Structure formats: structure tokens, C-alpha cells
Amino acid sequence: MQNETGRVPRFNLMERVGHWTHAVACIFLLATGLALVFSKYGDLMGPNVLRVFRTIHHGLGYVFVFVPLGILLFGTGRTFLAWIKACFKWSKNDVGFLLGFPREFFGFKVQLPKQGKFNGGEKVNSLITMATFWVMAVTGLIMLNPEGFSRTTMLTAYTLHAAGALTLGTVLIGHVYLALLHPGSKESMKGMIWGTVSQKFAKEHHALWYDEVTSGGKAVKESGNGPQVIRKL
Amino acid sequence: MKTKYGMAIDLRKCVGCEACSIACKIENRVNEGKWRTRVWEWDYGAYPQVSKIKLPTLCNHCQEAPCLEVCPVKANFHSEEGVVLINRDKCIGCGYCIAACPYGARFKDAVTGQADKCTMCYHRVEAGLMPVCVSTCISHARIFGDLDDPQGYLARYIREHQAWQVKGTSTYYVLAQGMDPSLIPKELQHDKVISLWKNLVHPAGKVMMGVAAGAVLLGTAINAVKGGKHDAE
Numbered sequence: 001m002q003n004e005t006g007r008v009p010r011f012n013l014m015e016r017v018g019h020w021t022h023a024v025a026c027i028f029l030l031a032t033g034l035a036l037v038f039s040k041y042g043d044l045m046g047p048n049v050l051r052v053f054r055t056i057h058h059g060l061g062y063v064f065v066f067v068p069l070g071i072l073l074f075g076t077g078r079t080f081l082a083w084i085k086a087c088f089k090w091s092k093n094d095v096g097f098l099l100g101f102p103r104e105f106f107g108f109k110v111q112l113p114k115q116g117k118f119n120g121g122e123k124v125n126s127l128i129t130m131a132t133f134w135v136m137a138v139t140g141l142i143m144l145n146p147e148g149f150s151r152t153t154m155l156t157a158y159t160l161h162a163a164g165a166l167t168l169g170t171v172l173i174g175h176v177y178l179a180l181l182h183p184g185s186k187e188s189m190k191g192m193i194w195g196t197v198s199q200k201f202a203k204e205h206h207a208l209w210y211d212e213v214t215s216g217g218k219a220v221k222e223s224g225n226g227p228q229v230i231r232k233l
Numbered sequence: 234m235k236t237k238y239g240m241a242i243d244l245r246k247c248v249g250c251e252a253c254s255i256a257c258k259i260e261n262r263v264n265e266g267k268w269r270t271r272v273w274e275w276d277y278g279a280y281p282q283v284s285k286i287k288l289p290t291l292c293n294h295c296q297e298a299p300c301l302e303v304c305p306v307k308a309n310f311h312s313e314e315g316v317v318l319i320n321r322d323k324c325i326g327c328g329y330c331i332a333a334c335p336y337g338a339r340f341k342d343a344v345t346g347q348a349d350k351c352t353m354c355y356h357r358v359e360a361g362l363m364p365v366c367v368s369t370c371i372s373h374a375r376i377f378g379d380l381d382d383p384q385g386y387l388a389r390y391i392r393e394h395q396a397w398q399v400k401g402t403s404t405y406y407v408l409a410q411g412m413d414p415s416l417i418p419k420e421l422q423h424d425k426v427i428s429l430w431k432n433l434v435h436p437a438g439k440v441m442m443g444v445a446a447g448a449v450l451l452g453t454a455i456n457a458v459k460g461g462k463h464d465a466e
Contacts, residue, residue: 036305036306036327037305037438037439039305039306042306047322047323047324047325050325051325051346053325054325054327105448105452106448106451106452107459108455143328146328151334154332155332155333155424156426158303159429159434163434163438166435166442167438169438169441169445170442173442173445177449181456182452183456
């Protein structure tokens with residue numbers, strides 16, 4: 001436990017596959033869909049590319065709706081539901097995090113309150129992801145199967161789909177920055193790729209969660225170069 | 234001299250033979266099961282004074298056309314004579330205009346994947362002919378011409394027979410005796426959802442994404458200047 005080079009498991013394989021299928025679908029859907037919102041970008045692509053975009057967008061829409069949800073629900077249902085529950089559970093520390101985080105976002109030092117497995121910012125990101133998932137899925141499926149829907153329903157679906165896309169785009173910009181460019185958050189990227197984070201990162205960024213997984217848990221040193229794994233018993 | 238094409242339909246004369254609908258399908262090679270112009274049949278009056286009315290409809294060629302407003306690639310346009318046309322090179326088949334049309338005049342062409350609708354037989358009119366629905370009408374119920382020429386046959390017909398304009402559009406109906414005017418297509422009204430979609434959601438969303446991108450650039454710059462420490466283990 002005291003070993004600073006030990007790794008703490010953060011996301012299991014199914015959670016990571018679920019995250020990345022959702023991420024890839026999201027990025028391609030935004031890249032193809034926002035061409036109809038940012039008209040200069042659309043003009044630059046031209047009608048032939050936009051027609052290909054349309055086909056990609058319509059096909060990928062079904063992937064977005066069904067694949068990540070299926071992987072998370074059937075592959076790792078217990079942790080999936082735990083994540084959802086955690087995101088709806090808010091404490092003073094989460095609010096404190098949100099108040100202090102803007103400084104950290106811009107690279108200034110700030111003392112943030114102890115966080116659980118998901119910090120206040122991650123909870124906000126997760127809740128927006130869940131909300132936009134339903135908005136995009138429902139409106140998208142209506143748009144792909146318009147028969148029988150009224151004109152107002154269709155126009156409302158288009159409006160909400162645009163609002164959801166622009167919200168997702170906004171969140172994605174911040175999300176990618178924190179994952180790839182922000183110096184303080186890089187270890188979290190390893191958590192989402194390899195599944196584990198360093199003990200140092202876990203302690204510094206998710207102290208409450210670290211305490212939780214280490215109390216009653218024990219470090220198991222694997223042979224060779226393998227990571228140390230702490231299992232909750 | 235400005236020309237503005239329009240059509241008057243004399244409901245006293247239409248017998249519902251559907252020659253117009255069929256001629257249109259042949260002339261314009263309209264998809265099976267789809268129609269650019271239709272003839273509806275409604276009842277009006279109270280028993281025992283009940284009458285049947287045959288009501289042809291088509292694209293009304295709106296002045297402030299919702300289909301033009303929602304098209305993300307500006308494929309819809311007004312010809313010099315006020316005819317709403319689709320630029321086949323530009324249309325990507327997103328279907329927004331189909332949903333936006335208050336008159337149900339548009340549909341998706343299953344062959345090209347693009348939107349399709351009445352063109353007032355623009356290709357025939359350009360060649361000096363009448364739209365095919367007009368020239369094929371056995372009872373001369375459809376009158377085509379220049380609305381801006383007060384001495385022209387169409388303008389005179391509208392005046393002399395007190396035709397009702399579908400307000401905001403280029404279509405006029407001469408009502409049958411005793412007929413309830415609410416049976417003809419409603420006047421064009423500006424749709425609040427379209428305004429919300431195009432005038433609020435799009436600009437606000439773009440600002441949101443712009444602010445996020447700006448914050449990320451600023452954060453990246455600050456971190457670069459400060460040489461922000463990475464969470465190296």
C-alpha cells in the first residue's frame with residue numbers, strides 16, 4: 001500500500017470499452033453532424049462529402065444508441081449502475097470542487113476538497129453525457145423514422161438534436177482538454193486506457209475513493225513487470 | 234418587368250378526375266407512392282345540405298418559405314419568378330425541409346435520397362409551356378400565370394372570381410358556393426419552433442462551443458507559460 005509505484009484499478013475492461021465506443025461514436029457524429037450547423041465548415045466539405053457524412057451519421061447513430069449502452073449494461077451492469085448512482089449523489093465536497101476547479105482548469109494551484117471515485121466535475125460531465133444520450137437517442141431515432149410524427153414533433157426533435165449536439169460539442173472540448181492537454185489530469189487518461197491509475201494520483205485526486213478501496217483491501221504484488229493490484233475484499 | 238408565377242384553382246370546376254396528379258407523376262417521374270400534387274375530397278355543409286368538394290393541393294411556393302429557412306446547405310431557392318426550387322447539386326437529403334413544410338408538399342425521393350416537390354413544371358414554363366397539371370386539366374380548374382401582371386389572365390381571374398389567397402404563398406382558390414374557407418390550406422405562419430432552432434439554439438450553441446474553445450486555448454497557454462508540472466509518478 002505504501003508503495004508509491006503501485007497501481008490502483010479504476011475502470012474495468014467493459015467500462016473502458018463502453019467509454020471508448022461512446023467516445024468514438026460521439027466524435028464522428030459531431031464531426032459529421034456539426035457540418036450542418038457550422039455552415040462555413042459545411043461549405044468547405046461540399047455536397048458530396050456532406051452526403052457521405054449523412055450516411056455515416058445515420059449508421060453511426062444506431063451504434064451510439066445501442067452499443068455503449070449494451071456493453072455497459074450487459075458487460076458490467078453492477079459498476080455501470082454504481083456510476084449512475086454516484087453521479088446523482090452530491091456532497092459538499094463535490095460542490096466545493098466545482099467552485100475551486102475553474103482555477104485548476106486554467107493551471108493555477110488550488111486546494112480542492114477530498115473527492116470520491118468521481119469528482120464534482122466528472123459528475124457534471126457524466127450527468128450531461130447521460131442527459132444528452134437520451135436527448136440525442138430519442139430525437140435521432142424520431143428523425144430517422146419520421147413516419148407518423150407531427151410537424152411540430154419533427155421540428156422540436158431537430159431543435160433538441162441541435163441543442164444536444166452543441167452541448168456535447170462544448171463538453172467534449174473541455175473533456176478532451178482535461179484528458180490530453182491539462183498537466184494535472186494526465187494520469188486519469190491512463191485510467192481510461194489501461195484501467196489503472198497511480199496510487200499518488202488516486203490519493204491526490206480521489207482521496208475518499210482511495211481510502212475506500214484501500215481500507216479492507218490489500219495490495220497484491222504480481223510477478224514480473226505486472227502492475228500491483230489492489231483488490232477490495 | 235418582374236414576373237411572379239402563381240396558380241389559381243377554381244374549386245367550382247374541379248371534378249376530381251386526378252388527371253393533374255397523374256400527368257404530374259409522368260411528366261416529373263415522381264416516385265411510386267409519392268405525389269407532387271394531389272386531389273383531396275372533403276365534405277362540407279350540414280345534413281341534408283351536404284356537398285363534396287375536390288381540393289387539389291400542390292407546393293404553394295411560399296414567399297418566406299420555411300423550407301428555405303431550415304435548409305442547412307441553401308439548396309432551396311426562389312427562382313426570379315418566385316418559384317421555390319431545389320438545387321439538385323446541393324441537396325444532401327437531410328430532410329429538414331420535409332418536416333418544415335406546413336403543407337406537406339415535400340417528400341424524400343427514394344431513388345436520389347433528396348427532397349422532391351412541385352416545381353410548377355419550371356422546365357416546361359421556361360420552354361413556354363404551361364405546367365402539366367394546368368394543360369392537362371379537363372375542366373380548366375387550374376389557372377397558371379403571372380401574379381404581377383394586373384392585366385394578365387391569372388390576375389384578372391383572381392379579381393373577377395374573388396379567389397382566396399393562401400396568404401404568404403402564390404396559390405389562390407376560388408371557393409365553391411357555400412364552402413367553408415377553412416377547408417383550403419391555411420395561411421403561411423411563421424413557426425416558433427423554427428425560430429427557436431435557427432435563431433436561438435444555433436447561435437447560443439456556437440457561442441458556448443466558442444467560449445469552451447477559448448477557455449481551452451487560454452488554459453493551454455497558461456500551462457505552457459508556467460511549464461505546468463505533469464502528474465508524473
